[in-house]
Structures are given as structure tokens and as C-alpha cells.
Amino acid sequence: MSIRSILAAAGCAIVLAMFGAPTAGAQPLNRFWECDAGTYCIMTDIDYEHYLCEWSSTDLNYTNDYCYYGIAASPADDSASSYRNNGAPHTYDDIYSFRRPNNTADKLWFAPRGESRSWVSPCLAEPCNDQASGHQWV
Ligand SMILES: [Ca+2]
Numbered sequence: 001m002s003i004r005s006i007l008a009a010a011g012c013a014i015v016l017a018m019f020g021a022p023t024a025g026a027q028p029l030n031r032f033w034e035c036d037a038g039t040y041c042i043m044t045d046i047d048y049e050h051y052l053c054e055w056s057s058t059d060l061n062y063t064n065d066y067c068y069y070g071i072a073a074s075p076a077d078d079s080a081s082s083y084r085n086n087g088a089p090h091t092y093d094d095i096y097s098f099r100r101p102n103n104t105a106d107k108l109w110f111a112p113r114g115e116s117r118s119w120v121s122p123c124l125a126e127p128c129n130d131q132a133s134g135h136q137w138v
């Protein structure tokens with residue numbers, strides 16, 4: 001091994017130490033416990049996994065919203081596969097979820113305060129997976 005290749009390998013090790021080596025086979029993150037008190041949360045995959053979106057108020061249009069997984073973001077619209085209603089008593093209790101932005105007529109699910117669903121079906125009007133485009137506290 002030449003001095004040059006030893007230095008190159010050492011440099012690579014330093015870079016990995018500084019920025020973290022890529023993790024092979026990383027497990028999906030369960031976001032259930034990250035849904036803050038007083039908020040309604042959707043996760044983009046079954047079993048509360050992957051991207052998390054969190055609201056403390058009514059939002060009837062998800063088309064300009066993003067869910068987060070660390071610093072990475074993913075569109076919130078048409079992505080909800082599980083949810084948690086972690087609302088606060090008397091202020092934010094129950095949730096209706098809607099299929100289309102700014103349209104409260106086509107309800108997907110009703111989520112009483114405290115309810116968590118690891119999969120959005122069965123629901124009020126199938127299909128419900130990857131359909132939610134807004135919600136309202138009621
Ligand atoms: Ca999804």
C-alpha cells in the first residue's frame with residue numbers, strides 16, 4: 001500500500017467520523033411518540049412510520065404542507081397512512097379528515113381525541129389510504 005492510498009483511506013475515515021457513516025439497513029422510525037400533546041399527527045406509512053406531519057389547528061388544505069423525517073421533507077397531501085389524535089381536552093378534541101382540499105363534504109375518518117390508528121382503513125368512505133387532504137377539529 002502506497003503512502004498516497006494510506007492517506008486517502010485515512011482521509012475517508014476522518015470524513016466518515018465527521019459526518020457519520022451511512023447506516024446500512026436502518027429501521028423505519030415509529031413516530032407515534034413524537035406526536036406532541038395538543039396536536040393531530042399523520043404519518044406517511046403504516047404503523048406510525050416514516051414522515052410525520054403535525055398540526056395544532058385546523059388545516060383544510062395539505063397541498064402546501066410537508067411532513068418531516070429528520071431534515072428530509074415529503075408532501076403531506078395524499079400521503080396519510082396512519083394517524084394519532086393527541087389533542088387537548090375542551091380545545092382540540094375530535095378530528096374529521098377530508099379527501100379533498102377545502103372540501104369538508106367527503107369525510108375519510110372521524111378521530112376522537114386520544115385515538116390512534118396504525119392503518120387508516122376501515123374508514124367512512126374507502127379508499128382512505130393516501131387520500132387525506134385536510135382536517136378539521138370539531
Ligand atoms: Ca402513505
Ligand SMILES: [Ca+2]
Binds near residue numbers: 077078100
Ligand atoms: Ca386527497
